[in-house]
Amino acid sequence: xxxxxxxxxxxxxxxxxxxxxxxxxxxxxxxxxxxxxxxxxxxxxxxxxxxxxxxxxxxxxxxxxxxxxxxxxxxxxxxxxxxxxxxxxxxxxxxxxxxxxxxxxxxxxxxx
Amino acid sequence: xxxxxxxxxxxxxxxxxxxxxxxxxxxxxxxxxxxxxxxxxxxxxxxxxxxxxxxxxxxxxxxxxxxxxxxxxxxxxxxxxxxxxxxxxxxxxxxxxxxxxxxxxxxxxxx
Numbered sequence: 001x002x003x004x005x006x007x008x009x010x011x012x013x014x015x016x017x018x019x020x021x022x023x024x025x026x027x028x029x030x031x032x033x034x035x036x037x038x039x040x041x042x043x044x045x046x047x048x049x050x051x052x053x054x055x056x057x058x059x060x061x062x063x064x065x066x067x068x069x070x071x072x073x074x075x076x077x078x079x080x081x082x083x084x085x086x087x088x089x090x091x092x093x094x095x096x097x098x099x100x101x102x103x104x105x106x107x108x109x110x111x112x
Numbered sequence: 113x114x115x116x117x118x119x120x121x122x123x124x125x126x127x128x129x130x131x132x133x134x135x136x137x138x139x140x141x142x143x144x145x146x147x148x149x150x151x152x153x154x155x156x157x158x159x160x161x162x163x164x165x166x167x168x169x170x171x172x173x174x175x176x177x178x179x180x181x182x183x184x185x186x187x188x189x190x191x192x193x194x195x196x197x198x199x200x201x202x203x204x205x206x207x208x209x210x211x212x213x214x215x216x217x218x219x220x221x222x223x
Binding site: 092097101 | 208211
């Protein structure tokens with residue numbers, strides 16, 4: 001079955017630590033996205049990638065970094081510079097930038 | 113920034129009733145999309161309506177778009193307990209890949 005896999009489902013971060021969230025898709029989609037969702041709010045775009053080896057900042061990129069070395073993979077690193085990282089992180093992909101997006105089931109990140 | 117704003121924030125109905133939620137937005141759009149999110153899960157795409165379309169149907173879902181009023185509505189007919197979820201509108205203003213999501217409408221359907 002085609003889809004997007006995010007791991008881990010739950011993640012805990014210590015002060016000063018960088019953590020990496022995994023996102024893998026087997027839908028053969030060119031575009032991939034990372035969103036942050038806070039309680040009772042909509043999604044905010046962190047980074048997006050239109051194609052392999054290319055990515056762009058979204059609305060709230062500060063304190064985050066990404067890479068896109070393979071079409072299937074778009075990992076997100078939450079750095080120690082992100083002072084309020086506790087949130088639900090969602091990865092998505094689409095055929096192109098104006099097509100519906102397919103989402104993974106998210107990673108919930110908390111601070112220890 | 114959030115462009116779409118859903119109304120109401122929460123909706124509680126009984127099985128068999130219809131549920132209507134609205135979305136208002138600020139700038140011109142290329143298309144508007146509706147998504148559903150079950151608790152603790154990712155979003156699932158429901159319907160995409162283009163700026164030159166006025167109404168679209170998919171099963172028990174009906175979406176309307178009024179670009180003059182910058183608003184859209186999602187109607188779920190004959191609701192079921194399985195429709196319990198949060199529903200989000202997202203606007204595509206033509207900027208590549210940059211959907212703007214509203215805060216969502218939380219729908220609870222009781223048997």
